[in-house]
Amino acid sequence: MNRDRIRLIALDMDGTITQHRTPLEPDNRAALDALSERYRLVIVGAGACRRIHGQLNGYPMDVIGNYGMEAGEYDREKGELVIVESQTVTVEPRDAVLERAARLRREFGMETFAGDSVEFHASGMITFPLLGTRAAIADxxxxxxxxxxxxxxxxxxxxxxxxxxxxxxxSSSFDIVPRPFDKLYALTRYCARHGIAPDEVVFFGDDYLEGGNDRQVYESGIAFVPVDDYRAFPQRIREVL
Ligand SMILES: [Mg+2]
Structure with missing residues (x-):
């Protein structure tokens, strides 16, 4: 990777810079500060922009949410994240989704769950949490x-x-996302919007194996730094500093 060409650092959140669903810790916040002195930063996440921004304690950077169905840009003057894009794609009625989820639960022997079997997001994205929507984070x-x-x-x-x-x-779900949304599609559109070329981007992610939500970026040829433990993130950024 040619460091002089890098303009954008794109980051997964859960498992890469934070523990799943857990606030940003001081060491990783300091690592983001170090990166932001040299580069533009953007989170490319699976959750909604506001949830991501909240989990990062309002860290001043852009956020792409729901695999690109939602985009937020940080307004430095107002000191807040502004949602600039929000798409809704509904593929089929909820009943059809619930029926298939119930069949899968029977097959998997996972018919006991806390809360709802399936979570429907406003965007049209669907989460299938094996332990249910109300399972405790520790579980x-x-x-x-x-x-x-x-x-x-x-x-x-x-x-x-x-x-x-x-x-x-x-940590225990499947994300079911309307096409063509995925992190590569989202990142490509973000770059086009901001006049950034793919070879000016470095992506940090933890879920790059088959079925992982960073997989498409990993396979795309965009420079990719694997982070196998979010606590090692401050060490991993040395590759670009
Ligand atoms: Mg992750």
Whole structure:
């Protein structure tokens, strides 16, 4: 990677700069500060922009949410994130989705869950949380830290939701995303909007294996720095500083 050409650092959030669903910690905040002295920063996330911005304690940077269905730009004068794009794509009625989720739960032996079986986002994105929408964060974190429980189930979820792109999302869920949205599509559009070329971008992500939500970026040829533990992020940024 040619450091002199880098203009944009694009980052996954959960698992890369934070623990899943957990606020940004001081060491990683300092690492973002160091990066932002030299580069433009953007989060390319799976969650909604406002949730991401909140989890980062309002860190001043742009946020792409829901795999590109939503985009927020940080307004330095106002000191707030402004949502500049918000798309809604509904592929099919909720009943059809719920029915397929119920069938998968029977197949997987995962018919007990807390809260709802499926979470429908305003954008049209769907989350299929194996432990349910109201499971405790502690239970979610221990459920499948190395993704070995979800990997064998992934082909069945992918097949059941073949009109969508399916990812192993969060710590114990599948993200079911209307086409053509994914992080590569989102990042490409962001770059086009800001006149940034793909070879001027470096992406940091943790979920780059098959089914992971950073996979498309990883395979695209965009410079990619794998972060296998978010606590190692301050060390990983040395590659670009
Ligand atoms: Mg991640």
């Amino acid at each position: 979610k974190l221990v459920f499948d830290p190395d993704r070995s429980r979800r990997r064998p189930l992934y082909p069945a979820v992918k097949e059941a939701f073949s009109q969508y792109t399916v990812f192993l999302g969060g």
